[in-house]
Amino acid sequence: MKKILFITALISIRISALIAQTPVTVNQKSTTRHGPEKGSLLIIGGNVGSTYSVWSKFVELAGGKEKAHIVVVTAAGGDSALYDNKSVDEVKKQTGIKDVVLLHPKSLAEANSDKFVASIKKATGIYFIGGRQWRIADAYLNTLAHQAFLDVLARGGVIAGSSAGASIQGSFLWRGDTKGAQILIGDHTQGLAFLKNSAIDQHLLKRNRQFDLVDFIRTAPELIGIGLDEATAIVVQQDTLEVLGKSYAVIYDYQTIVGEGKMRVNKDIEEYSAPAGPLLFLSEGQKYDLKNRKVIPARQISAIQAVPANQ
Secondary structure, three states: OHHHHHHHHHHHHHHHHHOOOOOOOOOOOOOOOOOOOOOEEEEEOOOOOOOHHHHHHHHHHOOOOOOOOEEEEOHHHOHHHHHOOHHHHHHHHHHOOOOEEEEOOOOHHHHOOOOOOHHHHHOOEEEEOOOOHHHHHHHHOOOHHHHHHHHHHHOOOEEEEEOHHHHOOEEEOOOOOOOOOOOOOOOOOEOOOOEEEEEEEOOOOOOOOOOOOHHHHHHOOOOEEEEEOOOEEEEEEOOEEEEEEOOOEEEEOHHHHHOOOOEEEOOOEEEEOOOOOOOEEEOOOOEEEOOOOEEEOOEOOOOOOOOOOOO
């Protein structure tokens, strides 16, 4: 049954590519396996609140408070978000950046117009708010705006997003069904693919979702699964991932899930290639190599190297 669902999802992706919403061909060629060749992704698991490490990183990657130009993308919030500036006000409050504008298309044709993408062409940072990820796909997939988002990365900028704004950054759109987020593989399966060959989940531990991606990645070994708890984010630059925030990011890798990896430890460096289970938990400061599918080890400070506080 699971294989049938996965095959159905792949067929859906191919069909959606054939009947693309517009004739725009989005250029996503890159030498990297998963992350952007240039620029940064900031992918947030929802309910970021005032989490300092996440917002300060967003400011840094966008060029600093004085130079940043931020576009807040509100499509996930539905049509009413067009008239609601609370998301813009929140970004201004949390970052101190003054140059923040709202972007919300009234139609697909508008999202595919040169006039609409003018603000994106000036942006150093993009922020996708939460809501329903399929709405973002309906608004932007294979449009001039979609290409303009990718161009922000090409200029060295940052694309950020929380909750639905996290999931839409993957290539496979997880929980993308119009009938509800409880449907894991739904009627929308194509994301904006800022993080290539990936599926991204959010609100992970808060909503007890930590095992939902396991069987899917088992049937799709070419994909990397990323799960993010609330108030937690990952920064992705090329094929290196780093965790920020209060809780955990979870990696779902085929080799880890089927138990074919090994873990090696020596006295100076811990080297992880797989844990003893289907999930790999990472906390703030830990880094992961997306290309080679392994944790980037941090050098440990041994007791013999430590200097006592009274010396």
